Amino acid sequence: MENFRLKVFRAVAEALSFRKAAEMLHLSQPAVSQQIRALEEEVGTRLFDRAGGDRHNSQIALTEAGRVLLDYARRSAIMLLEAERALAALNHEVTGELKLGASTTVAQYFLPRILGAFLKQYPQVHISMISGNTEHIAEAVANEKVDLGIIEGPALRRDLKTESMTPDELVLIVSPLHEWAQRKTVLAAQDLTTSPLLMRERGSGSRTVVERALRQAGLRQRELKIVMELDSTEAIISGVEAGLGAGFVSRWAISKVLRLGAVKVIKVAGLRIAREFRFVWPAGAELSGAAESFYRFAQAATRHEG
Known part of the structure; x- marks a missing residue:
């Protein structure tokens, strides 16, 4: 539902790199540059300062107008995501993006079959996953780079909440x-x-x-x-x-x-x-949407195995 130009703009603004944004969006750099150029013409002002005037140069910075637009673009993206979830809930559907983080053992040996079963039941969910050691995943959860983490050891952080998933x-x-x-x-x-x-x-x-x-x-x-x-x-x-x-x-x-x-x-x-494999998410936050659905699905799957 998000305007495509704003989505491209957010990607470039958050990565401060046309190249990285292109990789993340699976577009060519010229296509990304074209979208940014069109957006700047639409709003009537420059959104980025480009070193040396090169649109592909990774050394870029947001202008004041770019910083203002990024704030509104982020809020707009969040509201549209909430709208998608609300509409899906009316039809008892689970849709949207699910960003997972998993410790290496979990990601490689334990999680694949659960993900396969989950996607069979909820085919409209798009999943992306990063893996790393427990410390890395805890940091990604705390920085909201992922919606839900699964780790192999204690998080050892007060800003995170953990809950048992399955014994190991x-x-x-x-x-x-x-x-x-x-x-x-x-x-x-x-x-x-x-x-x-x-x-x-x-x-x-x-x-x-x-x-x-x-x-x-x-x-x-x-x-x-x-x-x-x-x-x-x-x-x-x-x-x-x-x-x-x-x-x-x-x-x-x-x-x-x-x-x-x-x-x-x-x-x-x-x-x-x-030990236990454990779910982890920010303390004080409530899981919702695809993250909540996956959490409940994985809980039920591991209880059945046990």
């Missing part, structure tokens, strides 16, 4: 050729200090949960032989398969490699690393 467990895996894979007895917690370990990067929800569990088991970080910090669960699994060390990963992530015999799960006495 982190398990220790090794290569079938690792010495622990041949043991007949359960591993003692202290044995974890004798082998190279692959860990997720700092800021990862998985890293936070693993470190907490190891401390509770009486192990200090300086006792561990952390040989590599990796930015994804997939990287840890690949490293373990290659014999680089042992690693902790979500059970959701290893069903395929377990079937193939590429890794083996090792039990550690007195160590069970349970």
Whole structure:
């Protein structure tokens, strides 16, 4: 429902780049420039200061008129979105855009099948998703870059509200050729200090949960032989398969490699690393529209699985 020229204007104004706006809108740069030029002619004033006079130059800034129009364009977009939702509600429809943020394990191993079922039931919803570690997704939610986040660990922020989605467990895996894979007895917690370990990067929800569990088991970080910090669960699994060390990963992530015999799960006495995947959204805010529908759909889906 939003005027197309205003939509293009908002994209350029918020990115301060014709190139980035073109990429986001899936348009060519000349098409974006043409829309901005037409809008400036329509309102009778320049909306951007362009360095060197180049319309494609990324070094641009809003003029005073541009700043005024951006404020009204944003408010207009919000009102039109509310109008779409209100009209859809009259027909008991769920429509519009849903911007999700998900931690890497959630995005790669857990969420795809839920998204597929959701879109089958609500085909008029357009979904975009970003992924990153828990810290990254929490920041995106706080800055309202996404409507709803799903994270692997605690948000550790007072400006965000979290709610349980589904339980998860982190398990220790090794290569079938690792010495622990041949043991007949359960591993003692202290044995974890004798082998190279692959860990997720700092800021990862998985890293936070693993470190907490190891401390509770009486192990200090300086006792561990952390040989590599990796930015994804997939990287840890690949490293373990290659014999680089042992690693902790979500059970959701290893069903395929377990079937193939590429890794083996090792039990550690007195160590069970349970956690929850959690929804996260700004504290004090209420979910609405497609975000609320997805929240309720995902809750029902995970309860049914449980």
